[in-house]
Amino acid sequence: ALSFLILNIMAAIIKKRALAEYSHVIQEEKKPVKKFRLVKRAVSDNVIENEIGMLKAATSSNESFAVLLRISEAFPIEVEEGNILYSLLLEQIVKEEEPAVRAKIISLLGDIVLLLKQDPKKSTDDFISILKSENSHAVIKQAVVTLLKLGKQWMNQPKYLSPLIQFAKLNLGDTNHLVQSRCIQLIGELSSISQQSEQTVKLVIEYTSHQDPRVRTAALEGLLRLHERKLKLGPAQYLVSCNALNDDYEMVRKVALQLVFVLSQDHSEHLITIEGSKEQIRLVDDAFAKVCNAINDLSVSVRTLAAQILGKMTDVSQRFLEQTLDKKLMSNMRRKYSAHERQMDLVVSGEWATGKKWADDAPKEFLSAEAISLISTGACGAFVHGLEDEFMEVRLASVESLCQLTVCNPPFALLSLDFLVDMFNDEIEEVRLKAIYSLKKISEYIILREDQLETILAVLEDFSLDSREGLHELLSACRLSTKAGLKMCIDNLLENLKRYPQDRRSIWRCLKHLGSNHPELTLMLVPELLTIHPYFDAAEPDVEDPAYTCILILILNAAQKCDPMLPLLEKSTLRHYYYLRDSLPSLVPSLKLNDDTFEQIDVACSLSKTTQFLQEVLIRLRVSTDLESSSLLHLQSTAFSELVKIAEIEPGLCAAASFASLYVKCQMLFSQIVANPTSWTIALQHKTNTRSLLERLLHCTVRLSYMFSGLSKEEIGVIRQLRLKVLFLNLVYIVRGSNTSALAICEHVMEEADRVQKFLINEGLERDPVVESIFKELENLEDAKPGVVVRSIESLLYAHRLPPLTLSSEVKMASAVIYDPTSPTELALKFTAGLILGVPFDCEVQNIPDIRTLRIKVKYPDQQVHLIVPNLVDLRPIGTDNSCYRLLTTVLISHQVWSEACHVEVGLVINLSEMEETYGTKQEDLYTIELCKPVKVYVCPKSVRKGL
Secondary structure: OHHHHHHHHHHHHHHHHHHHHHHOOOOOOOOOOOOOOOOOOOOOOOHHHHHHHHHHHOOOHHHHHHHHHHHHHOOOOOHHHHHHHHHHHHHHHHHOOOHHHHHHHHHHHHHHHHHHOOOHHHHHHHHHHHOOOOOOHHHHHHHHHHHHHHHHHOOOOHHHOHHHHHHHHHHHHOOOHHHHHHHHHHHHHHOOOOOOHHHHHHHHHHHHHOOOHHHHHHHHHHHHHHHHOOOOOOOHHHHHHHHHOOOOOHHHHHHHHHHHHHHHHHOOOOEEEOOOOOOEEEHHHHHHHHHHHHHHOOOHHHHHHHHHHHOOOOOOOHHHHHHOOOOOOOHHHOOOOOHHHHHHHHHHHOOOOOOOOOOOOOOOOOOOHHHHOOOOHHHOOHHHHHHOOOOHHHHHHHHHHHHHHHHOOHHHHHHHHHHHHHHHHOOOHHHHHHHHHHHHHOHHHOOEOHHHHHHHHHHHHOOOHHHHHHHHHHHHHOOEOOHHHHHHHHHHHHHHHHHOHHHHHHHHHHHHHHHHHOHHHHHHHHHHHOOOOOOOOOOOOOOOOHHHHHHHHHHHHHHOOOHHHHHHOOHHHHHHHHHHHHHOOOOOOOOOOOOOOOOOOOHHHHHHHHHHHHHHHHHHHHOOOOOOHHHHHHHHHHHHHHHHHHHHHOHHHHHHHHHHHHHHHHHHHHHHHOOOHHHHHHHHHOHHHHHHHHHHHHHHHHHHHHOEEOOOHHHHHHHHHHHHHHHHHHHHHHHHHOOOOOHHHHHHHHHHHHHHHHHHHHHOOOOOHHHHHHHHHHHHOOOOOHHHHHHHHHHHHOOOOOOOOOOOOOOEEOEEEEEEOOOOOOOOEEEEOOOOEEEEEEEEEEOOOOHHHEEEEEEOOOOOEEEEOOOHHHEEEEOOOOOEEEEEEEEEEOOOOOOOOEEEEEEEEEEOOOOOOOOOOOOHHHHEEEOOOOEEEEEEEEOOOOOO
16 A cells, blocks of 8 residues: 555655646847947047147157047047147247157147137237248248148138238248248139239249249149139240140140140230241131141150140131141141232342343252141151150040040031041050040031941951941941942941841841932942843842841832832832831831732821820710719729720820820729729738738839829829829738738838928929828827827728829830840750850840839749849940939859750849838839840750769
């Protein structure tokens, strides 16, 4: 019995332990999240006091300098500390023996004056008093720099600038070049612009002949600064500038060139006498000759600057411009006299006979070119020298300047044509591009010859895409002189198409303009291009042949301006015309053909009828607001289908029809969700269906907000109010139909409501009845908690219907067209799994609101989606309004091993996840707008081959 009792006790203990082990709950506290506390280093109240004490106790210059550095790092400081420090530094500068420490003290004193905005007169007196006995060049230089900084802040108080200028003039006699340069800079910056400023100009001019080139440079820069401050410099200063052009130092010559240029613009018609001659020429012509002479300078930077300045001198006489393209100065280095001048010499000498004179054939002395020429030797052929320079910078500047001068001078454009064409052979791509686009700018003044075309068309063999497309644009704008020249262009463009098939769209545009610009020359080539024989029928060409398409684009665009060309076209050509007219409407014009075989369609009439039909659809929606829900939903569904069809069949109305169809779709979705309170409550119980409808509605409003541009203020107001109502509807769903927190979402929606209200008030737009009621309810709320907000506005959301839409402006829609890669092929692109496959990607995007939101979307067969940010360098603007871009890049694809080859979808989207708040949803697809249908790339990742 005892043993039985013991066993019972032990069993009870074991049971108790077992129960204790399984029923005992241990609650582990979550470890607190580590938080980073970013502390902004603040200057404590006693830091400056401590540094002041250490400055007083410093026993060496090194200690004082270290303390001064710490004080400068502690800026800004309090006013009281600044006053104490200012007084201490005035005392300390007298005691210090090290110039570096004194210079630092002066710099600190200037900072304190600016920080505390002290009295300018007192500050100036303090500076001048402590500098009276100063002998250190470094300290004086720092003092002038500090006074210049103070003087710029006191420009509105000229009476305080006179002591500063006087101080600078006193120190101009310093032997250190830095002090002199800073003093001249101060004089140029702070001197008053008045009638007494002639003395200042004379003072600065004295230092243009200083022995130190840095001082001479500062003096010329001072004159330039005075000119920038609207001080009128006279022709006397021009001679000083011309003398500086012969200086031994390039920095002096560069500033002198700029000064010569500005003076030539101010006194262009002033006559000056040529040295060694009695003749007078205009100052701008002489300045042009001086700048041309600098093209032969030894310094690259001087030559580059001279070449840049030449393009800005547009008032130069024609004979001076023409001389720059000819290296021949004159015949046998002697000046040629006109018949009038020779007769004048006879009259002045009193001679009357015009026969042979005694010793007339005696050898004459050869004169130097510099002595007899109105233009110095270096000016003759200046552009030739610049275009042949060994440095790319000089050649680029010469091409640009030559273009600037030819744009405003058509006769000079004809003379410079050969020189610009020669630059197409330059070894640097950037120079070739500059020559191409320069020639394009003057294309309206020139006609290309066959020999010039041979040089120009050689660029089509260039590997650079920019060079080839630039040449296509040039040929589109230029005029040709002969039929052989046009045939040469066509042959070279077809060869270009064969070598670089990716250029086809650029070549098509080029041939379109070539045909429309040369209809008569194209007419003579039609039989040869289309292989038309008088009595033999040739085989019908393949319309899919790229070369044949190019020829048709050329001929059809020429036929638009040349009626005799239409009878030459065969029936097969006419069939191909209709096909190309439908497939390439931007490249093939509409022709008036007298052919009964094909039905003629008036494009303008068709567009007018479609526009009328679009307006009728919108009118039907506007007048049907009083219908019952079921009837209205049926009408909206029919209108939606019609608008989608219009967008598909009429490119000119695609944007407007797409915008209207999206808005109608929003009306339908909104009506389905808030048909009546009962259905809304029941719908909340079926969360999946309601969530799906809301996500579709949110996505439609995002597309309406960001996909369309060119909208009127009224249309933008309607869209923003629709967006706001949808956001409130989403808030109601989150509060009523989900367990997620709605605090952050409610805050974002309230902020959006505030922005919409301000927009409507600022633009003076009428509010929607629903939005007006919502604003009134929100104004009466004391607490903007989600539950309170939902209770106040829930009944308003289904009390009214969405207002109808009125299209009154030119709507533009963001879109894209992918040209490469093309449709999928049977041959798969193979690459090693885990590595990268580069797929060439070529497309055009239009009307993107913010190009930074553009993304390349890559979708793999396993539903993985990657959004790739394209490089901005790969985006090339098309046109001048920056609404159309060409994206030419390489899309990188990578994946692991697949069992078989599959398609990868590549498309273009706008990603708005960074711009839009995620109102209760984590799906990025809601804020991703597709710009076009993605293309499929057939790829096959191969497994890695293991070595033996």
